[in-house]
Amino acid sequence: MPEAVETLDGWYMLHDFRQVDWTAWKKASTEEREQAISELNHLMASWQDVESDKLGSFGFYTVVGHKADLLFLNVRPTMEELTELETALNKTKMAEFFTQPYSYVSVVELSTYMAQGKDPDTDPEIQARLKPILPKWNHVCFYPMDKRRDGEDNWYMMSKEDRGKLMYTHGMTGRKYAGHVRQIITGSQGLDDWEWGVTLFAHDTLQFKKLIYEMRFDEVSARFAEFGSFYIGHRKEREELEKVMHV
Numbered sequence: 001m002p003e004a005v006e007t008l009d010g011w012y013m014l015h016d017f018r019q020v021d022w023t024a025w026k027k028a029s030t031e032e033r034e035q036a037i038s039e040l041n042h043l044m045a046s047w048q049d050v051e052s053d054k055l056g057s058f059g060f061y062t063v064v065g066h067k068a069d070l071l072f073l074n075v076r077p078t079m080e081e082l083t084e085l086e087t088a089l090n091k092t093k094m095a096e097f098f099t100q101p102y103s104y105v106s107v108v109e110l111s112t113y114m115a116q117g118k119d120p121d122t123d124p125e126i127q128a129r130l131k132p133i134l135p136k137w138n139h140v141c142f143y144p145m146d147k148r149r150d151g152e153d154n155w156y157m158m159s160k161e162d163r164g165k166l167m168y169t170h171g172m173t174g175r176k177y178a179g180h181v182r183q184i185i186t187g188s189q190g191l192d193d194w195e196w197g198v199t200l201f202a203h204d205t206l207q208f209k210k211l212i213y214e215m216r217f218d219e220v221s222a223r224f225a226e227f228g229s230f231y232i233g234h235r236k237e238r239e240e241l242e243k244v245m246h247v
């Protein structure tokens with residue numbers, strides 16, 4: 001009989017995509033621009049401090065293509081903290097030059113299909129995965145996804161055992177990319193428009209394509225995966241904000 005697999009849930013994650021109104025930004029005075037940059041720099045510094053205190057994590061990225069220009073990626077123990085930091089960003093001078101074309105809220109999730117009898121509350125490896133510090137790798141790839149519910153291809157009508165077998169093969173494909181791609185899977189049933197968020201990190205953007213293409217042939221992706229839009233970003237240091245915004 002189909003039944004839910006127990007999930008381990010960790011920190012909450014907000015993917016906050018912003019688009020810059022470059023026309024308005026260019027029209028702003030030098031003082032206004034300097035003020036906006038310095039204020040946002042301060043805010044990002046406070047997010048880095050949270051990461052240093054191991055109470056969350058933060059990444060700043062430029063985004064390629066028309067879907068967004070910037071990504072602020074924050075991870076926190078509670079969703080309220082995410083709401084607060086998003087509001088703090090909205091209150092900055094810089095936000096007067098931003099629109100928010102997309103955002104995604106979800107919670108770091110580990111399924112227990114392959115549970116090895118470890119105590120999740122004390123096992124350091126599990127704890128580190130549930131409360132992730134974002135890898136300082138060059139590139140990020142984000143997309144939301146569902147598991148299909150259509151006729152014979154209904155993930156939610158399959159037994160836990162059969163789902164577990166498919167997830168095992170999925171994991172084996174993923175493991176081939178160790179050292180090239182790291183993944184953070186977040187659950188978003190009831191939190192956002194899709195069922196999961198997939199956030200991948202790589203040193204080389206081509207590795208995203210290779211991994212995702214190869215996974216398409218795994219039964220779990222071939223039969224059951226439905227995908228939303230894909231976003232690719234490049235990691236920037238906070239200090240690079242000035243260069244990113246220079247006009």
Ligand code: VOV
Pocket residue numbers: 109110111112113114145167170171173174175177178181182183185196198200211212215216221225
């Ligand atoms: C670096 C690559 C990589 C690796 C090693 C990896 C491994 C694993 C393992 C071992 C497990 C199960 C245990 C757990 O940790 O939850 C998962 C779980 C999951 N994955 Fe994955 N995945 C990767 C990568 C990876 C990708 C690229 C995708 C997108 C699929 C695609 O076709 O585009 C994905 C999706 C998921 C999802 C949605 C889940 C949860 C499904 C559920 O029903 O609960 N994943 N994943």
